[in-house]
Amino acid sequence: MRQLVKTGDQLPPITKKPNEVDLFLFSAAVWNAHRIHYEREYARAEGHRDVVVQGSLQANWLVESMLSWSPGATLLSLSFRNTSTAFVNETFVVGGRVAEVREESHGTRVVVDLQAEGPSGVTTVGRGTLRLPPDAAGDGSSETNS
Numbered sequence: 001m002r003q004l005v006k007t008g009d010q011l012p013p014i015t016k017k018p019n020e021v022d023l024f025l026f027s028a029a030v031w032n033a034h035r036i037h038y039e040r041e042y043a044r045a046e047g048h049r050d051v052v053v054q055g056s057l058q059a060n061w062l063v064e065s066m067l068s069w070s071p072g073a074t075l076l077s078l079s080f081r082n083t084s085t086a087f088v089n090e091t092f093v094v095g096g097r098v099a100e101v102r103e104e105s106h107g108t109r110v111v112v113d114l115q116a117e118g119p120s121g122v123t124t125v126g127r128g129t130l131r132l133p134p135d136a137a138g139d140g141s142s143e144t145n146s
Contacts (some may be wrong), residue, residue: 005101005110005132011069013095016061016116018053020088026057053086058124061094062114066128069096073130076109080126092118099127108132 024038035042036052043051059080067073086092096114103109109131116124 005098005108007098007101009098011065011096011098011112011114013093014061014065014068016092016094017090018057018088018092020051023051023053023057023088026054030054030056032056048085049087051088053088053090053092053123055080055082055124058082058086058092058094058116059126061092061116062096062124062126062128065094065096065114066112066130070110070130070132073110073132076129076131078126078128080114080124082124084121084123086116086118086123090118092116092123096128104131106131107134 020038020040027033027037032054036046036048037043037054038051040051059078062080063075063078067075094114094116096112098110099113100111101108109129112128112130114124114126114128115122
């Protein structure tokens with residue numbers, strides 16, 4: 001089977017613009033009670049210019065970027081770190097680049113370098129590993145019986 005995924009391939013970028021409701025609901029879902037993520041005056045009192053986007057929400061964007069690029073893939077691992085503060089109501093572009101491709105007996109293992117970038121620069125970087133199903137990295141043809 002011919003491999004279509006190759007080192008250097010870019011993932012299609014996705015765009016995110018989190019608002020106050022998004023941040024509040026994410027905080028509630030993950031039990032993050034830190035008020036900098038949903039209360040503007042508190043965030044400013046803590047030295048931030050506005051409500052702060054959770055680092056773990058940005059990590060979710062990295063995962064979404066990979067899985068929307070390759071539906072049906074299995075996420076094997078993710079590591080990430082925040083490099084700067086991200087703020088509410090700003091637009092972020094999330095994407096990545098294929099760093100490694102390995103054919104294995106159960107499919108293709110793909111390592112992707114990822115990042116989220118806002119108006120002030122990169123806010124989160126990461127590396128994810130996916131396993132593509134055997135037919136996902138091939139030539140796109142498949143046999144079907146009608």
